[in-house]
Amino acid sequence: MLIWLERFVLGGVCVAAFVYVVFYDGMKLDWLRRASLGGAILLFALFIGLTIEKKRQAGAESAPQTVADELVVAGVVVDASSSAVLAQAMVSVVGRSENDVTDDNGNFRLMLRGTNANSLEVRLRVAKGGFEDSDNKITAPVGDLVIQLRRK
Numbered sequence: 001m002l003i004w005l006e007r008f009v010l011g012g013v014c015v016a017a018f019v020y021v022v023f024y025d026g027m028k029l030d031w032l033r034r035a036s037l038g039g040a041i042l043l044f045a046l047f048i049g050l051t052i053e054k055k056r057q058a059g060a061e062s063a064p065q066t067v068a069d070e071l072v073v074a075g076v077v078v079d080a081s082s083s084a085v086l087a088q089a090m091v092s093v094v095g096r097s098e099n100d101v102t103d104d105n106g107n108f109r110l111m112l113r114g115t116n117a118n119s120l121e122v123r124l125r126v127a128k129g130g131f132e133d134s135d136n137k138i139t140a141p142v143g144d145l146v147i148q149l150r151r152k
Helices: 002-024 031-062
Strands: 070-079 090-093 099-101 107-113 120-127 134-140 142-149
Touching: 002 031, 070 120, 070 134, 090 107, 099 107, 120 142, 134 142
Parallel strands: 070 142
Antiparallel strands: 070 107, 090 099, 090 120, 120 134
16 A cells, blocks of 8 residues: 555655646746745655655564574573673574674674574584683573683
8 A cells, every 4th residue: 555655646746746836837936936845845755755665664674573584592691600791702503604792791692594493403602712612502592591601
């Protein structure tokens, strides 16, 4: 419905109003007022078109992914001895391209795309300077994973 509205009704109405105001001069305005009103009509059409496109893009981004398309692995990386969060630790999936770096709160989030399954067993490797690497098998999806790293 929106594409029809956008392309035919809105576009046609704006073009007709622009031609009527600028070229036909049905309101008997001088050139400066006609040009100003014509510019306002064009800006209105641009605003509406961009608003519709932005809503369309936002709808596509927020459209729910099916479980078969994407699995999420999320959690926090902490120091095993003090339980302090570890920022800037590299979290990666062995044998796949997905990876992330923990934020200042030790949080990470990996999106496993193209899995075509409801769950997937993967090896998660976590590395940070001054700590021993961690290599764990996990089953995705998981959202509250806690990974402890031991100091070297």
